[in-house]
Amino acid sequence: MVYSRVVTPPLRIGPIEISPPIVLAPMSGVTNRTLRALYKPFGFGLTVTEFVSSNALQYGGKRTMEMIDQHGVEKPVSTQLWGNDPQIMATAANLVRECGADIVDINFGCPAPKVTKTEGGSACLRDVDRCEAIMKAVVDAVDCPVTMKMRLGWTEADLVFVEVAKRAQAVGVQALTLHARTAKQFYKGSADWSKIAELKRAVDIPVIGNGDLADPYDAMQRMRESGVDGVMLGRATLGNPWLVSRLRALMADEEPAPVPGAPERLRFAVHHYLTMVEEWGEPRAVPQMRKHLGYYLKGFAGASALRERLMRTETAAETLAILKQTIAQLEAREPELAVA
Incomplete structure (x- = not known):
């Protein structure tokens, strides 16, 4: 695949420089402190914790607190929160900031029934006003950058990603990640990267693209064509962190090492x-x-x-x-x- 050969600049989220602009996606039961520390050296510029319930954080249970625990070697670290109540989300954001989060990320993307049945995750996209209230409350609660990850909308008939992004920018969210599927798609079909390009044109804050990035050359091509500021890699890196190191090489305008045996x-x-x-x-x-x-x-x-x-x-x-x-x-x- 042919792409424009040029060194990819860092991603900047507030005062934080993310280089290379490759972000580890938050994955429940997966992106604990051990995996983040093991995978960070392959080339992740930013790692993200497992997404954690703002409601659960109120009680400070051992397992919940382990989900946001850090080694320190995997920094900078973003902690992703999900919930449906602005004030509870704000309180949780303040807590994870005190526990070492460099960035607080808001989850409007998870399609799992255990999350959406309580109006969290991607279910928030059914109420744009509530999305705005949550984002504003979290931004006002912490002294670090706040970011947000979302899907296109709840269904194909109600694509709200541009509206939610503009409201995010207005209340002080400093970067956005878009997984270019609807909530109802789960992980079926293909991510629509033309929508990611549309979002990049619609806002002034950094945009991170996510979805179907299983090949480093393809990831570079999608990044160039969409104009995004960074990419987020998730499931494709599991058992294959060399995907990250090969993409990092391309971003430095170097030839990637062969896939290991x-x-x-x-x-x-x-x-x-x-x-x-x-x-x-x-x-x-x-x-x-x-x-x-x-x-x-x-x-x-x-x-x-x-x-x-x-x-x-x-x-x-x-x-x-x-x-x-x-x-x-x-x-x-x-x-x-x-x-x-």
Whole structure:
């Protein structure tokens, strides 16, 4: 794919410089402090916590507070909040700021029923006035930049993204992220990047594009064509943080390194696994890492059968033994494949 070769400038959100302008998407049960710290060195200029309920933050439960916890090495960090009450959102924003958030992000994008059934996330887009009230309350509550992530609208018949963006800019929100699907689409169909370009033309604050960015060359092309100031990567990076490093290279006008082979990917999976066990303890890490191993185990012969075995392991020792044995087998096969 051909694109204009030029060094991509940093993204600036208030006083914060984000370089390169690649943002880790907030993902529930995924973007905890461990993953953010592990993936940051691949080239994320900004990492975002799991999205957290403003209502839950009122009670300060251990699990809720862990969702906004930081190492420090993954900074700058944005904490994303969801909720439907302006005052509760403002109180939550003040709390996460006190806990170290460099940016407070408002979630008007999540389509999950557990969020939308309480009029949070993308359900807020059904009431533009309430969106504005929430944004204003959060901006007034904190001394750091406030950003907002949204979808196009609740349905195709009610695309409110431009109106919500203009109101966001008016009340002091300093950057916007658009996932170019409607709430009702969930993750089906294709993200409409022409709408992201439309949003960029409609406002003066930075716009970050999100949706269907699984290839670094394609991401660069979409960024150039839409004129956005940055991109947000989510599901495509899981098990594949090298997508980020390859995109970072393109943004620096450099040739990306080749996609790593299966042994290298699995060695990093082992590192991820060991770090999770060390930080969270084996009883929590083993079940949580099953989904991550599923992401790392893609694209090589025998991956499906291996995945089935690893989904049934109960201890870290058993899992790691299988992974290390697999790495050795793959490395032994690579010379044969090269000769063939």
